[in-house]
Amino acid sequence: MPIILITGYPCSGKTTRANEIVAAFKAKAPDRKVHLVSDEMLEIDKSVYRDAKQEKIARANIMSAIKRYFSREDIVVVDGLNYIKGFRYQIFCEAKAEQTTFAVVHVGTPANVCRAWNEAVQKNHWGEDLFDALVFRYEEPNGMNRWDSPLYTIPYSDPIISPNEGIFPLLFDSIIHAKTKPPNIATILKPAVSIDYIYELDKQTQDVVKHILGRQQDGGAGQTVVVSDDCTVRLPIENVATAQVQRLRRNFVALNKVRQIDCGRIKGAFAEFLNRNFGTA
Numbered sequence: 001m002p003i004i005l006i007t008g009y010p011c012s013g014k015t016t017r018a019n020e021i022v023a024a025f026k027a028k029a030p031d032r033k034v035h036l037v038s039d040e041m042l043e044i045d046k047s048v049y050r051d052a053k054q055e056k057i058a059r060a061n062i063m064s065a066i067k068r069y070f071s072r073e074d075i076v077v078v079d080g081l082n083y084i085k086g087f088r089y090q091i092f093c094e095a096k097a098e099q100t101t102f103a104v105v106h107v108g109t110p111a112n113v114c115r116a117w118n119e120a121v122q123k124n125h126w127g128e129d130l131f132d133a134l135v136f137r138y139e140e141p142n143g144m145n146r147w148d149s150p151l152y153t154i155p156y157s158d159p160i161i162s163p164n165e166g167i168f169p170l171l172f173d174s175i176i177h178a179k180t181k182p183p184n185i186a187t188i189l190k191p192a193v194s195i196d197y198i199y200e201l202d203k204q205t206q207d208v209v210k211h212i213l214g215r216q217q218d219g220g221a222g223q224t225v226v227v228s229d230d231c232t233v234r235l236p237i238e239n240v241a242t243a244q245v246q247r248l249r250r251n252f253v254a255l256n257k258v259r260q261i262d263c264g265r266i267k268g269a270f271a272e273f274l275n276r277n278f279g280t281a
């Protein structure tokens with residue numbers, strides 16, 4: 001019973017990502033059953049997180065629900081805050097005991113974005129005080145810990161999880177191909193990768209893409225786009241399709257999520273990557 005543990009701040013998009021992961025598994029491995037375990041399904045009210053005793057009971061209910069799906073083949077996606085290290089460790093131990101695979105997916109949405117999304121939720125949102133308390137209590141996963149590994153972080157600005165692109169093929173491999181660790185160390189997120197870094201990676205590469213697309217729109221094919229001192233992109237003679245530029249950006253982000261580069265070098269490294277892919281290096 002491979003287990004995928006989703007974790008993130010309140011209202012960070014965990015359920016949205018959990019549903020995308022379930023859909024991607026169904027698309028890629030239609031013969032496997034995928035079960036979703038969530039607070040909502042177990043009718044765990046948000047108010048339980050105000051009371052340590054009630055919260056403990058809720059965690060026990062989540063654990064029982066996971067165990068209900070024990071089978072060698074079925075995949076269980078555990079959608080919840082899962083913010084306590086000890087609880088993640090407990091679930092990891094269950095996976096170990098069952099000799100099955102395990103992975104943690106961290107929905108890496110910064111707290112201020114979660115807060116804004118929470119304020120926009122009409123029904124069943126987190127009370128402001130509880131939201132702040134949970135963000136404060138949140139124990140961020142650390143891929144160096146066995147129980148948080150392999151760890152995949154999904155930035156909030158990532159597109160819908162697709163079965164064959166970005167992080168999902170790596171997650172799929174570590175879950176389905178019974179690899180307790182992905183084959184290549186470069187595919188595992190380093191623990192030091194923070195939400196801030198991923199945010200920067202995303203923002204700066206988006207900025208470069210914006211410049212490229214803007215220049216192409218102005219008939220700039222074949223020209224050089226100078227985004228900043230160290231970021232010079234040489235465009236091919238033919239316009240590059242927007243989808244292609246975005247695909248390259250996603251590949252670059254996926255690659256550099258796992259091997260952190262200096263934030264001041266992101267644009268330069270992205271330009272080099274694009275020039276190589278455009279054949280204009």
Ligand SMILES: Nc1ncnc2c1ncn2[C@@H]1O[C@H](COP(=O)(O)OP(=O)(O)OP(=O)(O)O)[C@@H](O)[C@H]1O
Binds near residue numbers: 012014017
């Ligand atoms: N990538 C996104 N971009 C914009 N809004 C989003 C995104 N992901 C989620 N949201 C919005 O944030 C709200 C919460 O989403 P979701 O239920 O997936 O989060 P959650 O982390 O599971 O929440 P909770 O902590 O309440 O269980 C929803 O209104 C959803 O539309």
